Each structure stands twice: as structure tokens, then as C-alpha cells.
Amino acid sequence: xxxxxxxxxxxxxxxxxxxxxxxxxxxxxxxxxxxxxxxxxxxxxxxxxxxxxxxxxxxxxxxxxxxxxxxxxxxxxxxxxxxxxxxxxxxxxxxxxxxxxxxxxxxxxxxxxxxxxxxxxxxxxxxxxxxxxxxxxxxxxxxxxxxxxxxxxxxxxxxxxxxxxxxxxxxxxxxxxxxxxxxxxxxxxxxxxxxxxxxxxxxxxxxxxxxxxxxxxxxxxxxxxxxxxxxxxxxxxxxxxxxxxxxxxxxxxxxxxxxxxxxxxxxxxxxxxxxxxxxxxxxxxxxxxxxxxxxxxxxxxxxxxxxxxxxxxxxxxxxxxxxxxx
Amino acid sequence: xxxxxxxxxxxxxxxxxxxxxxxxxxxxxxxxxxxxxxxxxxxxxxxxxxxxxxxxxxxxxxxxxxxxxxxxxxxxxxxxxxxxxxxxxxxxxxxxxxxxxxxxxxxxxxxxxxxxxxxxxxxxxxxxxxxxxxxxxxxxxxxxxxxxxxxxxxxxxxxxxxxxxxxxxxxxxxxxxxxxxxxxxxxxxxxxxxxxxxxxxxxxxxxxxxxxxxxxxxxxxxxxxxxxxxxxxxxxxxxxxxxxxxxxxxxxxxxxxxxxxxxxxxxxxxxxxxxxxxxxxxxxxxxxxxxxxxxxxxxxxxxxxxxxxxxxxxxxxxxxxxxxxxxxxxxxxxxx
Numbered sequence: 001x002x003x004x005x006x007x008x009x010x011x012x013x014x015x016x017x018x019x020x021x022x023x024x025x026x027x028x029x030x031x032x033x034x035x036x037x038x039x040x041x042x043x044x045x046x047x048x049x050x051x052x053x054x055x056x057x058x059x060x061x062x063x064x065x066x067x068x069x070x071x072x073x074x075x076x077x078x079x080x081x082x083x084x085x086x087x088x089x090x091x092x093x094x095x096x097x098x099x100x101x102x103x104x105x106x107x108x109x110x111x112x113x114x115x116x117x118x119x120x121x122x123x124x125x126x127x128x129x130x131x132x133x134x135x136x137x138x139x140x141x142x143x144x145x146x147x148x149x150x151x152x153x154x155x156x157x158x159x160x161x162x163x164x165x166x167x168x169x170x171x172x173x174x175x176x177x178x179x180x181x182x183x184x185x186x187x188x189x190x191x192x193x194x195x196x197x198x199x200x201x202x203x204x205x206x207x208x209x210x211x212x213x214x215x216x217x218x219x220x221x222x223x224x225x226x227x228x229x230x231x232x233x234x235x236x237x238x239x240x241x242x243x244x245x246x247x248x249x250x251x252x253x254x255x256x257x258x259x260x261x262x263x264x265x266x267x268x269x270x271x272x273x274x275x276x277x278x279x280x281x282x283x284x285x286x287x288x289x290x291x292x293x294x295x296x297x298x299x300x301x302x303x304x305x306x307x308x309x310x311x312x313x314x315x316x317x318x319x320x321x322x323x324x325x326x
Numbered sequence: 327x328x329x330x331x332x333x334x335x336x337x338x339x340x341x342x343x344x345x346x347x348x349x350x351x352x353x354x355x356x357x358x359x360x361x362x363x364x365x366x367x368x369x370x371x372x373x374x375x376x377x378x379x380x381x382x383x384x385x386x387x388x389x390x391x392x393x394x395x396x397x398x399x400x401x402x403x404x405x406x407x408x409x410x411x412x413x414x415x416x417x418x419x420x421x422x423x424x425x426x427x428x429x430x431x432x433x434x435x436x437x438x439x440x441x442x443x444x445x446x447x448x449x450x451x452x453x454x455x456x457x458x459x460x461x462x463x464x465x466x467x468x469x470x471x472x473x474x475x476x477x478x479x480x481x482x483x484x485x486x487x488x489x490x491x492x493x494x495x496x497x498x499x500x501x502x503x504x505x506x507x508x509x510x511x512x513x514x515x516x517x518x519x520x521x522x523x524x525x526x527x528x529x530x531x532x533x534x535x536x537x538x539x540x541x542x543x544x545x546x547x548x549x550x551x552x553x554x555x556x557x558x559x560x561x562x563x564x565x566x567x568x569x570x571x572x573x574x575x576x577x578x579x580x581x582x583x584x585x586x587x588x589x590x591x592x593x594x595x596x597x598x599x600x601x602x603x604x605x606x607x608x609x610x611x612x613x614x615x616x617x618x619x620x621x622x623x624x625x626x627x628x629x630x631x632x633x634x635x636x637x638x639x640x641x642x643x644x645x646x647x648x649x650x651x652x653x654x655x656x657x658x659x660x661x662x
Contacts, residue, residue: 023461025461051460051461054492056488057484057487057488057491059484059487059488061450061480061481061484062449062450062453062480062481062484062485062488063450063484063488064450065447065449065450065451065453065454065481065485066450066451066453066454066457066485066488067454068450068451068454069391069439069450069451069452069453069454069455069456069457069458069468070454070455070457070458070461071454071458072434072439072451072454072455072458073389073439073454073455073458073459073462074458074462075454075457075458075461092444092447092481093447093450093451096444096447097442097444097447097451101440102646102647102648102649103425103646103647104422104425104426104430104432104440105422105425105426105430105432105434105440105646106420106421106422106423106424106425106426106432106646107423107645107646107650108421108422108423108432108433108434108435109432109434109439109440110649141647142647142648144648160655160656160657161656163653163655163656164649164652164653164656164657165649165652166648166649166652189655189656190660191654191656191657191658191659191660192656192657192658193657193658193659193660194658194659194660195660196660196662197662236660242659242660245662
């Protein structure tokens, strides 16, 4: 067991999967000679060569399409998109091709690609480098969408994604690449389905995914000092959603808050609220609350940026509201 | 080419024309729905190019991929005609189990990797198929058929660049029929000769008559040899014409009857039939016999199969969205 950073966990998963199966390749901008913007493929170019760790031109739609085509004939590509904003350029090949090929071929073809990309705000990267977009991918039939919150899931879910036969979108976060966690030394896999209770509690369920899980955990600590015992549920997987785990937690705590870094309209929180309405409406003792980003393009100015994005304090205040304390 | 092959290829082209005409009739009878884009007039291109590809070896075939005007490419690649017709009828026995329809014929058992409705999308997919061939170390190549209209998509430029940079074994076949849906190439495209556009990527390219199957085959053989020998991608342009509209809803108001008549004189079936008759290989009566045999097969086997096949079950609506038999080691569920 060693404490490693999120980026190191991703790098290790690449390395092991590439060593295990020569059909596994990595492709993306600056991932080879330069080692990757977030070091996720550091040193792998030297180890596996330019045919397996492929530096692509800045052509997101077509290099993603090339990965998809290769995956149809047995290659297992791990495609890195440097920022989720750039994934918008690859939506045609991701949404119109990868997500639909199995279905429109009547199950005769498949696209087992992995697309990894950081989504989320970092520090003053402005509107075109701060998108989150999880809601867009989670609304697309034919994709799996996962959001590892830390190194254990980042490692174990990438390994599962490489072996899974479906297209998997892994949404990472710029602010999490240096986040550290104890990770077992021996090989393991983390499943691509299932939410996880990361903190047991009885008074309120705080639901998060990706970076917002950390906001929920921090808020839970503060709530504890107020005598409120919060449960924290990490969705882990946005598609398919684990409605059973959500239902069980809400039926236990009777109160719920959903924290997302995305804007609210037609968002992850809206979907979770809809599921709660459908599955456990009568278990609720209070109106659910959503904590989310302001409905604006992310501003450059640090003060404005902070105001646009939810914080742990916002989650804390929101939880107090659900509890009827404010 | 020996005499038997000439006769076989003529019969294949007549079959493909009849197949398309028959789908038109079924469409008018509302037995086929959705969009229907027919290939009539361009038969020499798919037939001639794929005649020179590695086919008949199942999953060791060359990979073939194309746009939405895909029936004939699928048939020539080896997809059974019964299954292609059943797909158009939306039946469970169809090439894509009734889930794809006319624009999305798939038959991976013969490496026909699909028809796609997003114009230009097959460019990168084809380069990916080629990357797969290279990675597996086989002698297979990928062959991508698209129209001139596709060359104005960004994927054209992005893919030509990467195919060349990575020296991928892919043949891009441009079927230049002069129209991007209903807009003439002169009004949409700065460079009229499409093969010249890939010079910007330092790619081998050439342009040929696409209405004469013998010219197509000769040119395709050279291009395929080039790609298969590892020299990199090749872009081959064939000048051709589609006799029908873009799709069923197309009144063809964007072109003149005079233009159509000029191209009809160059009908690839007419050109090749005349040549084989002049060479003494066939008589008019022999061709009529061929047509009767084809009609008989079309009605009594292909259409019959499509009409009598079952539809997909509604309870199978959610099949094929994701892998229906996923490995629990990767998928879970998570143990709490």
C-alpha cells in the first residue's frame, strides 16, 4: 500500500493494461514525447513506442474517430482529450458513432473505446477551459459515464473501462490530479456500475460525484460539529445511474441534497431529483436541495469564478436549509 | 480479365441495379420506411473497386466502410442480399437486425463495417480500421467509399493528414457524382478535381472514369497494390453520376434533363453490355435471360425472405444498447 496521486493512479492503470494486452493503445495530444498534460502517460512512450502511445495532431473529432474505427477491429484505445471543452469537437464521433454503432448494427459491431478527459473548473482558466458537461454525456444512450473521485477509482475504473466492451467516458477533474490516497500495490479492478456510500450517516444524504464528493465530505465534517450526521453518497457512475443505492440512502435519512459543479438546468441534480420523486417521494421529510454552478459561462476573474462555482460552504449551508436550521 | 469474369461482373451490376429498383418499388408500397438513397448509375465504382479487394475470406477480408448510400457496397463486400433486403424491411433477419435500416447496413462477418449517415464521418473510422490492420500486422487494408460532398467536412482534412502522417493502409474512394445532395460541386467546392485536394497532405491520388468498370478495375488494382504494399494511403477519384435523386424525396430540380441524358449514355451497365456483345461474349438474348434469372431470384427468394421474416420483438427494444452479457468483474455491481 502506497499513497499515490490521482495522475499516478491513471498512469499505473495505463501501464498495466498496456503490458497485459498489446492491443491496448493510448492516443491524444501531447501524451507521448511530452508525457501528457497531467502526466497520465508519463514515460509510457519510451516503454511502449510511438505506435502504442500516439501523439495526435489537434484534430479531436477525427482522432477520436480513428480510435473508434480501430476499436471496431479489436484495438483497445484509451483516448485522452486534454479538456472536456475540446470533447465538444469530438461529439460527432462519440455520440453519433461510438454510442450508436452497437445498436444500429443490431449488436454485430462494438466500439470498446475509453475516452478520458478532465471536466471542471481549475484556477481562472476562463469559459473555454472550465466546462463540466457531465450531463451531456449522461444523457446519451449507448455510453457508460464514470467519474472517479480519487486515485483508487481512477486506477480501478480505468482498468475496468479498458476491458469493458462498451464505450466508456471517464470524466476526471483538473483539481484532482494531485489528490492523494492509499492505493493497494496488488492489481485490482473497480466496477463501472454502482454508487458508493463514502460516509455513513443518518440525518441527511449528501449526493455528489467527481469533485463535488469532496465538497460533500468537507460539509459533512462541519455538519458533524453541529450535531448533524450526514451520509455522503458518491454516484461514481452517471450512466447507468444506481437508483437503488440512492433510494436506500434517502429512505434511511429522509433528507437529501445534491451537489454538482455543473449548471443546474437539465443537469445531474435535476435527474437525481426526478429519480427520487419517482422512487422514494414519500420517504422525504423535507424538500430536496440542489447545489450547483451559476448558469453563466465560467468567468476569468477569480472573485467571479469563485462566485460561479459551488463550494463546501454552499453545500454546508444547503444542508442546514434541508435540515430546517436556516 | 477472363470471359467468365466479364459475364459475372455484368450480371452483378445488373443485379445491383435491379436490387435498387426493387427497393424503390417496395418503398412506394410503403414496405420500406425512413430514408432511401439509391446507387443506380454508380455501380461500376463499388463493383470494380471491390472486385480488386480481398474478399470472400470472411473476417480476413479487407474492411469496407461507406456513407448512407450503402446497399451495393454491402452486397459486393459479401453481405447476403436476403439480409440486406430484410434490413430495409426492418426485420429481425436483416443485416443489422432491423435496428439500422437503409443507411446503416452492417455485416462484420464479411468485414463490411457499416453505412453512416453523418457525411464525412467514415473518413476517420476508415483510418481507424486501417490502424487496426496495421496494429494486428495483417495484410488487410481499409477501403472507404464516400461522395464528393463529404470532402467539405473537417473530417476529410483531419483524416487525410493523420492517414498520411501515420502511413495507414487505407484507400479512400471518392465517388464524384457532381452533387452534394442537391448542390452542384461548382457552387460548393473551390477545387473541382477532388483528387487534387489531397496533394496538400502529400498523398498519392488519381482521377478516373467511374462509368466504365474495366477502367475502374485497372485503376483500383494499382491503388490497392500501393496501399497493401505498405506505401501508405491512397485517394482515388471516380467521375460518376447518380441516376436517381439524392433520396426518395428528391425531385431533382437542381439539374437539367439534358445533363441526365448525357450521363445516361454512359450508363455503366449499358457501356459494359455493349462491349461484351461486340466482343461476341453475349447476345441481347443472353442479357434478357440474365435479367429474368435476376428477377426470379429477387422475387422468389430475396423479397420473399424479407416479407416473410419476423419483425424484432418489442421486448427486445433495449437489446444492443450496451454489451448484453457484460463481465461482472469490470461492470459490477459494486459491493458496499
